[in-house]
Amino acid sequence: MAKRVDERGAPVPPEDGARDPVVTVRSLTKRFGELVAVDDLTFSLHSGTVTGFLGPNGAGKTTTLRLLLGLAEPSTGDALVFGRRYRELNDPARRVGAVLESSDFHPGRSGRHHLRALALAAEIPPARVEEVLALVELEAAAGRRVRTYSLGMRQRLSLAGALLGDPELLVLDEPANGLDPAGVHWLRRFLRLFAEQGRTVLVSSHMLAEAALTVDDVVIIDRGRWVAAGRLDELTEHGRTLEDVFLELTGAVS
Amino acid sequence: MKALLRAELLKQGSTRTGLGLFAAMLGLVLLAVLLHSLLPAEDLARRNSQLVVLGRGEFLGTLFAALLGALSITSEIRHGTIRPTFLFTPRRGRVVAAKVSVSILIGAGFGLVAGAVAAAVGTAALRTRGIDVRLDGGDDALLVLGAGAAGALWAAIGVGVGALVRHQVPTMIGICAWLLFVEGLLAGDLVGLGEVGRYLPGAAAAAISGQEPGTLLAPAAGLVLLALYAAVAALAGWFATSRRDVV
Numbered sequence: 001m002a003k004r005v006d007e008r009g010a011p012v013p014p015e016d017g018a019r020d021p022v023v024t025v026r027s028l029t030k031r032f033g034e035l036v037a038v039d040d041l042t043f044s045l046h047s048g049t050v051t052g053f054l055g056p057n058g059a060g061k062t063t064t065l066r067l068l069l070g071l072a073e074p075s076t077g078d079a080l081v082f083g084r085r086y087r088e089l090n091d092p093a094r095r096v097g098a099v100l101e102s103s104d105f106h107p108g109r110s111g112r113h114h115l116r117a118l119a120l121a122a123e124i125p126p127a128r129v130e131e132v133l134a135l136v137e138l139e140a141a142a143g144r145r146v147r148t149y150s151l152g153m154r155q156r157l158s159l160a161g162a163l164l165g166d167p168e169l170l171v172l173d174e175p176a177n178g179l180d181p182a183g184v185h186w187l188r189r190f191l192r193l194f195a196e197q198g199r200t201v202l203v204s205s206h207m208l209a210e211a212a213l214t215v216d217d218v219v220i221i222d223r224g225r226w227v228a229a230g231r232l233d234e235l236t237e238h239g240r241t242l243e244d245v246f247l248e249l250t251g252a253v254s
Numbered sequence: 255m256k257a258l259l260r261a262e263l264l265k266q267g268s269t270r271t272g273l274g275l276f277a278a279m280l281g282l283v284l285l286a287v288l289l290h291s292l293l294p295a296e297d298l299a300r301r302n303s304q305l306v307v308l309g310r311g312e313f314l315g316t317l318f319a320a321l322l323g324a325l326s327i328t329s330e331i332r333h334g335t336i337r338p339t340f341l342f343t344p345r346r347g348r349v350v351a352a353k354v355s356v357s358i359l360i361g362a363g364f365g366l367v368a369g370a371v372a373a374a375v376g377t378a379a380l381r382t383r384g385i386d387v388r389l390d391g392g393d394d395a396l397l398v399l400g401a402g403a404a405g406a407l408w409a410a411i412g413v414g415v416g417a418l419v420r421h422q423v424p425t426m427i428g429i430c431a432w433l434l435f436v437e438g439l440l441a442g443d444l445v446g447l448g449e450v451g452r453y454l455p456g457a458a459a460a461a462i463s464g465q466e467p468g469t470l471l472a473p474a475a476g477l478v479l480l481a482l483y484a485a486v487a488a489l490a491g492w493f494a495t496s497r498r499d500v501v
Contacts, residue, residue: 104338
């Protein structure tokens with residue numbers, strides 16, 4: 001199927017509007033008692049882009065992602081993937097791959113067994129486990145217990161889990177945390193290639209300078225509230241850095 | 255559902271936790287049976303005392319099956335694997351159902367092995383001391399099969415309690431404390447629940463294998479009652495896991 005692209009070579013959604021945005025967040029609010037972690041947040045993502053979901057620590061990024069992935073229920077509003085609540089997707093692992101914490105392993109289980117258990121649950125063939133292990137360059141360590149893995153190896157194993165179902169959307173929470181420069185470079189290239197196949201990446205980060213190197217679009221939040229969204233190159237024109245933009249905008253809303 | 259059962263079986267088989275629990279259970283069964291068989295010969299001559307000695311298998315099989323069931327969910331919460339698990343199976347109730355099923359299977363195995371080892375070793379120990387063993391093949395079969403049933407049902411209770419409490423250490427301590435002390439205290443002279451004590455879940459488990467006849471319920475009644483406890487615990491765990499946000 002030919003993909004429509006704009007003058008920058010980025011895919012654009014069909015005009016008829018028949019296709020749902022990959023991610024739709026509408027008036028999303030999550031309260032924990034008195035604390036409003038996410039406050040009336042609205043944004044959407046279309047396919048073929050890498051979107052940076054940016055904000056300081058405690059801005060509500062992780063909470064938003066948990067709501068989007070069906071791990072928590074919104075207090076009000078909607079968080080939809082492919083037009084549906086995550087829990088109502090028919091084959092979620094084949095549509096969405098996600099990493100919320102890159103340390104979500106049993107230390108006494110091998111990387112391969114970790115992936116096989118997930119694959120079994122989603123009825124993904126075992127050959128795919130070997131494919132994703134090769135993709136993240138973990139074949140040699142796959143038989144070892146995760147306890148023996150370095151931080152970078154754990155990050156890649158998490159990513160392998162997210163890729164098991166060959167998803168259309170990848171959601172990663174702070175994936176560059178703890179990676180060495182080579183690891184960050186590898187991840188950046190990987191996400192670019194993923195989006196160039198017409199797929200979509202939503203990647204949260206509090207590291208604005210790093211994010212600016214990877215993403216096409218940004219959604220910026222602060223204290224649970226929407227601050228700005230749009231194309232990175234438009235937000236940062238006139239030689240401003242993402243950091244300048246962020247400080248200016250968050251200063252304005254306080 | 256078959257896919258989820260296979261996934262849960264692989265999770266159980268791919269760490270050393272299950273094997274470690276099994277080995278600890280076997281060691282304690284041997285120790286408990288051998289220590290009990292050192293009681294004065296005149297005490298051990300009574301049929302009820304012999305049931306107590308051989309019943310250590312049911313007791314420890316039940317305890318370790320419950321811990322295994324509880325670990326199947328609290329370990330996932332502790333290590334965070336619960337997040338990928340629920341991302342792959344967002345209908346969380348189905349994950350709990352799979353854990354209950356697999357834990358029942360392994361718990362039954364724990365109970366059967368513990369019951370059989372206790373019966374074999376206990377009988378041999380009594381004979382070695384020259385004590386007339388007053389239990390027949392029917393008693394032994396009930397001890398072993400009853401321990402299997404008690405292990406299976408308490409494993410389901412373990413999953414339910416683990417799903418409700420979620421934190422691993424309080425869950426494990428709670429289960430151990432309940433089976434080792436709390437029930438005994440409640441049923442004992444101090445609190446004096448007396449008659450009611452036999453309806454508690456640990457006592458119901460012991461009743462299934464025919465222990466303390468006359469004091470505890472009949473085996474069939476114990477089985478029905480413990481199955482009710484297991485169903486309530488599993489349903490509560492299923493409901494809480496489906497409803498609450500994932501930590």
